[in-house]
Amino acid sequence: MTPMATNPDTLLAALRDGLGARHVLTEPADLAPYLIETRKLFTGSAVAVLKPGSTDEVAFAVRACTQAGLPVVPLGGNTGLTGAGVPQGGVVLSLERMTRLRAIDPVDATITVEAGMILQEVQEAADAAGMLFPLSYASRGSARIGGGISTNAGGIAVLAYGNARDLVLGLEVVLADGRVWNGLRALRKDNAGYDLKQLFIGSEGTLGIVTAAVLKLFPKPRSTSVALVGLDSAQAALDLFVALRTRLDRDLTAFEYLPPFALEIVLRHVPGTVPPLAGAHGAYALIEAASARPDADMQGALEAALGDALEAGTIADAVVGASGAQNDALWRLREGVPEAQTREGASIKHDVSVPLSRLPQFLARAGAACVAEMPGLRPCGFGHFGDGNIHFNLSQPPDMPAADFLAQWGRFNRIVHDIVHDLGGSIAAEHGVGLIKREELAHYGDPAGLDLMRRLKDALDPGHMLNPGKILADVAPERARAPGSKA
Structure with a gap:
């Protein structure tokens, strides 16, 4: 990690001046909710939580922190399931104040929103205009749209409307050096060079911080x-x-x-x-x-x-x-x-996809292999059958302590992911990579593809200041811990 080039107290003072003192949190009790992942598998650490209220303030904060050598971890609604928003030092940059509906156009069938807007509120704004925004998943009441874009969220409507990637027409992104890329265009066709927005969708805040988006709308079902x-x-x-x-x-x-x-x-x-x-x-x-x-x-x-x-x-x-x-x-x-799985006990969870034709084979093979490895374990493979995405979760044997069961997460990763890989599938379907799957990506990823990802990271974030340690294990400032440990 790049050493701090600025005294931390001096940096924090500058951030308070730029954002307002009440939007720079440093007290442990104030930091705590921002440091733990929703399933409590990872707990991180941070110097401060920053809460900018505009794109200019995000740019200011990112520029000040990265120039000082302090990593920045963007956070939306903290509903992610892979630890992508857990900080490993540096600052957390929360987008919770950036909730403005910038524009809605029923003729263009678009809505332009800031990244901190709650997904359900995006849906409601579209509905009020007589349109449909179809991206939807269980945490829609607390998840923020920027997080859904940064993880390329899927959900229950992918079959008809596609993933988040398919619903984004334009983005506004703060880059690692504090510059703002204004790609907020409502165009359905634009072949003027590289499609830059696709670099940031699904990149989990490691290449840039999404601050606003132009999203597609659809006619409401009658x-x-x-x-x-x-x-x-x-x-x-x-x-x-x-x-x-x-x-x-x-x-x-x-x-x-x-x-x-x-x-x-x-x-x-x-x-x-x-x-x-x-x-x-x-x-x-x-x-x-x-x-x-x-x-x-x-x-x-x-x-x-x-x-x-x-x-x-x-x-x-x-x-x-x-x-x-x-x-x-x-x-x-x-x-x-x-919800039922949580109440039933501990779960080892896998978010995977395989070609449609191989779904029954995957469920049979993976279920049998896991039960053979641990009799009494209860496989629960459910989900988006129409697009090949299965949440292959394993519920603990009723007579086994939860901690003992969760300690076997890596063991079952190898069993399940080996089968997924053999069937030509993906170990990360819609939840992303984050911390929990970065070693798995290193294990199963195509070497040429991984090299391209590293080159992109180096080009867009040469100091590795944006959400370091996520997705790519070998560009991390430190190794992530196993699920269930403290980061």
Whole structure:
């Protein structure tokens, strides 16, 4: 790490002058909430937390800190799941004050927002204008849009609308030297050189700090239908997905997979949930179909498609929501899985993707391998079946202490990720790399690709001052600790 070129007290005084004293936190009690990752797997350290209120203030803070040799770790809503926002010294730069809606244009179908705006508030602003911003995931009520962009978040609407990367038209970014790149353009076509915004989307704040974005909007669905189906197996779920994709085309907006264990713990731990189907099944799928066409009848279309699947023997049973409230209740069965897993005990979590055709093979191989390694362990592979993204989580054996189970995280990483790699998949589907997967990226990443990443980091952040130690292990100022330890 570059040594401090400026006395820390002098730097902090300058930051207080530039940002306002109440926006420079240094007391331990004030720092504490910004230092711990949401799952409490990592706890970091920082000299201060800075809370700029504008792009100019972000630029000032970054320039002052990097010139002084003090690393800067950007932080949004602190809802990340890989430790990407955990500081290892330096300062935390919180974007929580940058929440302004800069513009909304229904004709261009765009919304321009600052990076600290809560995702749910972006959705609500779009809705108020008669439009849809489709990026959505469980933490939408506290996650900030800048964090979603910096991790290329996915969520439940990827099948129809794509990841965050697909929803960004333009960005405003503060670079490591404090300059501001103004790429806030609402253009659908722009071939004037390199597509620079793509460098910063998914880079976890290691190449630049996103301060604002122009995002795509879509027509609001006029007709939406949700169903939960019972099937014999993951292969049957894949067969159903292929059939629905052909039949419903772009109106198929979500296809979420649930193993029996996931539904079991949701019904046990999540208040207000009730069994959706009579009897038990080998697998379940939560399906949503939606259309903005004024003449669309998605409930009728989904019921007809599932009726044919039932007659063909692809599915064993199904329930289709007859109202918005019933649709929400069915979605609660899927969205409640993370909450239920937390209440069930400790989990070793993997966010992976494999080609669609290999999903059933992955679930069978990985589940069998993990149980063989630790009898009593309970695999819970669920998630975004339609785009190949599975949250392959492992719940602790009921009779094993949580700490003992979590100590085996690296052991199960190797088992699960070896299978993912063998099937041509990715060890990081939508949650990013951060601290928790950087050694795994070094292990599985293509050598030429890793070298290109290092070169980009060196070019855009030659002093390694922006979120150091994340993504690339060998450009870190210090080694990250294992999950569950103090950083």
